[in-house]
Amino acid sequence: MESKDLPDQNVAWFDERPDDSQLSIDARNLLRNYSGIPTEEIEDHVVKLRNEAWEIFPYPCIGQFRFLDLSLKHTKEYQEILDRLAKGQRLLDMACCFGQEIRQLVADGAPSKNLYGCDLRKEYVELGYRLFRDHDRLQSRFLTADIFDDPSPLTELRGTFDVVYTGSFFHLFDYEDQIRVSKAVAQLLRPVKGSFIAGRQIGALNAAAHDHRTNPTGKMYRHNPESLKDMWKKIGDDLGVTFVVEATLHELSHDHFRFHTGDTRRIHFTIRRE
Ligand SMILES: C[S@@+](CC[C@H](N)C(=O)[O-])C[C@H]1O[C@@H](n2cnc3c(N)ncnc32)[C@H](O)[C@@H]1O
Numbered sequence: 001m002e003s004k005d006l007p008d009q010n011v012a013w014f015d016e017r018p019d020d021s022q023l024s025i026d027a028r029n030l031l032r033n034y035s036g037i038p039t040e041e042i043e044d045h046v047v048k049l050r051n052e053a054w055e056i057f058p059y060p061c062i063g064q065f066r067f068l069d070l071s072l073k074h075t076k077e078y079q080e081i082l083d084r085l086a087k088g089q090r091l092l093d094m095a096c097c098f099g100q101e102i103r104q105l106v107a108d109g110a111p112s113k114n115l116y117g118c119d120l121r122k123e124y125v126e127l128g129y130r131l132f133r134d135h136d137r138l139q140s141r142f143l144t145a146d147i148f149d150d151p152s153p154l155t156e157l158r159g160t161f162d163v164v165y166t167g168s169f170f171h172l173f174d175y176e177d178q179i180r181v182s183k184a185v186a187q188l189l190r191p192v193k194g195s196f197i198a199g200r201q202i203g204a205l206n207a208a209a210h211d212h213r214t215n216p217t218g219k220m221y222r223h224n225p226e227s228l229k230d231m232w233k234k235i236g237d238d239l240g241v242t243f244v245v246e247a248t249l250h251e252l253s254h255d256h257f258r259f260h261t262g263d264t265r266r267i268h269f270t271i272r273r274e
Pocket of ligand 1: 069118148
């Protein structure tokens with residue numbers, strides 16, 4: 001399909017082509033070295049698959065090529081995660097979309113059979129196989145499930161993950177639904193000291209709910225570190241578990257301010273079971 005036929009392109013979060021921050025050196029290296037895509041074909045390949053994904057659901061992360069973001073490898077926990085996976089522990093990428101973080105972990109030596117991905121939309125998982133050209137070799141298991149559903153293919157795996165990664169996921173919801181989603185994700189963790197959730201999402205200097213038309217309830221609650229700790233204290237009290245939260249705010253790249261307020265930041269966090 002030509003880009004002129006795509007739905008809702010005339011929005012601030014749809015870019016025709018990726019810039020160097022969106023199709024980063026990390027993403028190019030992964031697509032060249034892991035997927036074997038020739039350098040000169042990478043950009044057209046990415047745009048073609050992005051356009052197909054946009055038709056499925058026009059999330060800002062699709063319009064802005066954020067499905068190429070490779071955040072996990074830049075966290076201080078990355079080596080710990082690789083070590084855990086090498087020992088046979090298991091990681092779930094919750095709301096994995098195309099599953100780019102799973103491919104980066106495999107490229108960095110993680111056994112792919114210890115990695116799981118879950119997304120609401122099976123089509124994104126299929127597009128991920130095509131983006132990374134690894135259907136015939138990736139042994140990771142991808143589930144299709146809605147985090148709110150119980151039972152679902154995900155609920156069968158409760159209590160089995162040592163690490164759950166959640167990139168740009170909790171921020172899809174307002175405060176009350178973030179509590180519901182966070183509890184469901186917390187219950188996926190192996191019930192032992194040290195299992196943890198890692199992630200990043202849109203946050204803010206001043207924690208508050210904002211209108212956000214692409215979110216299911218039209219609201220996005222943007223946390224700062226204090227509000228995130230406070231929310232996880234409540235969740236822990238309800239679940240009878242102590243969670244230790246570390247969170248930091250980071251500047252966003254300039255393009256985000258086309259549709260966010262000036263106090264918006266990115267929040268990175270880990271939430272560990274005591
Ligand atoms: C903004 S994207 C983030 C993708 C990826 N984690 C990343 O960081 O690039 C949000 C993802 O959440 C998935 N999602 C939305 N609601 C969901 C739900 N209720 N249960 C499971 N996945 C959901 C969407 O299909 C989409 O792939």
